[in-house]
Amino acid sequence: MSPQRLSWGFGADDRWHFSEERASIRQSVDSNEITTITRMRVPGGDITQRVEVIPWGGQSVTKLEFYNETPIPVAISIMLLNFGPVEVNFPNHKEDAKPIIASSKAPRMIINGSGYQDITHQIMNAEIEVPTTSTSSINKSNSDNALIFPLPHSTKLEIIVNNENLDNLPDIERLPSFTDVSNGWLKHFESGMEIQTDDNRLASVLNTARRHLLIGSDQEITSRFWDVDSDKPVLPLAALALMAWGFTDSAKKLIFKYMENSPTNLFKNSVSKETLYSLCLWQKYLEFCSQEEKLEDIIPWLNETVHQLLASLPSKRRLKKRDITLEIVSLRAAIEILTFVQQKSLASELQSRLVDIEEVIERKDNPYPFGKYTDSYQIAIATLGEYLQIQENSLTLDHILSKP
Numbered sequence: 001m002s003p004q005r006l007s008w009g010f011g012a013d014d015r016w017h018f019s020e021e022r023a024s025i026r027q028s029v030d031s032n033e034i035t036t037i038t039r040m041r042v043p044g045g046d047i048t049q050r051v052e053v054i055p056w057g058g059q060s061v062t063k064l065e066f067y068n069e070t071p072i073p074v075a076i077s078i079m080l081l082n083f084g085p086v087e088v089n090f091p092n093h094k095e096d097a098k099p100i101i102a103s104s105k106a107p108r109m110i111i112n113g114s115g116y117q118d119i120t121h122q123i124m125n126a127e128i129e130v131p132t133t134s135t136s137s138i139n140k141s142n143s144d145n146a147l148i149f150p151l152p153h154s155t156k157l158e159i160i161v162n163n164e165n166l167d168n169l170p171d172i173e174r175l176p177s178f179t180d181v182s183n184g185w186l187k188h189f190e191s192g193m194e195i196q197t198d199d200n201r202l203a204s205v206l207n208t209a210r211r212h213l214l215i216g217s218d219q220e221i222t223s224r225f226w227d228v229d230s231d232k233p234v235l236p237l238a239a240l241a242l243m244a245w246g247f248t249d250s251a252k253k254l255i256f257k258y259m260e261n262s263p264t265n266l267f268k269n270s271v272s273k274e275t276l277y278s279l280c281l282w283q284k285y286l287e288f289c290s291q292e293e294k295l296e297d298i299i300p301w302l303n304e305t306v307h308q309l310l311a312s313l314p315s316k317r318r319l320k321k322r323d324i325t326l327e328i329v330s331l332r333a334a335i336e337i338l339t340f341v342q343q344k345s346l347a348s349e350l351q352s353r354l355v356d357i358e359e360v361i362e363r364k365d366n367p368y369p370f371g372k373y374t375d376s377y378q379i380a381i382a383t384l385g386e387y388l389q390i391q392e393n394s395l396t397l398d399h400i401l402s403k404p
Contacts, residue, residue: 011075032182044070192246217250283333
């Protein structure tokens with residue numbers, strides 16, 4: 001079954017311009033440094049599209065705004081592809097009694113087709129006319145539909161998209177404006193590292209990156225947000241980046257979810273890579289959190305994981321035959337975490353076991369598992385620390401910024 005999607009196009013003086021067919025579309029970040037803006041060139045100027053995902057009722061909706069910057073009126077087509085039969089009843093447009101989208105204007109025409117090529121062909125050959133009733137139904141099954149709206153000069157069309165299968169959509173007027181959304185994000189950024197640069201493009205890129213990370217920290221581990229085609233440990237790297245930016249609370253939330261969702265092995269002779277990564281992330285978190293912070297919530301998990309890790313280690317006779325680099329790094333992380341949470345007896349037991357292992361394998365230089373991804377950051381921090389003559393074993397950007 002083909003995925004449902006929304007596409008759009010503009011009818012200008014010369015012809016119809018469809019977003020999926022225009023290589024000249026430009027996308028950037030709006031002047032508020034937050035909102036994504038897309039520009040399509042048509043005779044007379046630009047048509048712009050802004051988009052935001054906005055929290056509502058514990059879930060979210062997507063808000064689109066189309067604005068006509070040209071001196072002439074245009075028409076806009078909103079194509080609902082693979083949605084099937086649609087009921088148009090301004091301001092809500094529904095499928096199976098559930099709203100698909102809501103619009104700030106009533107559509108002037110409804111077009112039905114089968115497939116993208118067919119429906120765009122019908123749009124290009126249609127004559128715009130006013131629907132005879134405020135409610136219209138398209139009863140053909142497996143159909144694609146297009147809603148055609150007028151868009152005069154210097155006016156906008158707002159669309160709300162139901163992206164979470166909600167039973168109802170909010171009134172458009174009740175949703176925050178794009179300015180309200182950007183102000184909220186900029187306020188959120190104040191809790192992290194401050195950025196000062198004369199390059200507006202760089203500031204926009206950095207703010208976009210920070211926003212992407214903060215959005216991710218609120219997503220469930222099973223969310224499509226994390227469905228990235230990469231062989232890199234994406235989620236642990238996101239947590240490390242949040243800490244580097246100074247968003248320690250968001251990083252903690254993400255590490256906790258990653259820890260809770262780490263797979264458990266049925267066999268005692270193995271601990272999952274994700275569990276070992278979680279230990280390393282909590283160790284890194286200690287560099288950024290307050291020394292007074294309590295981590296009681298992770299102590300039961302920590303004790304269980306440590307005992308599983310000890311049970312999974314090979315005997316002395318087999319230590320050299322198996323690569324246990326990640327296990328050793330995780331043991332060191334566990335020792336530091338146990339010491340922090342005042343579990344000193346278990347930390348001492350682990351330290352003795354670690355010394356025995358290192359004597360057998362005759363190697364103490366076990367690399368940090370995320371080192372190859374974070375070396376550039378660590379090198380920059382070390383260079384700054386050396387330049388400022390800061391003598392600290394575990395140097396972070398927070399330490400550097402706090403120095404007079």
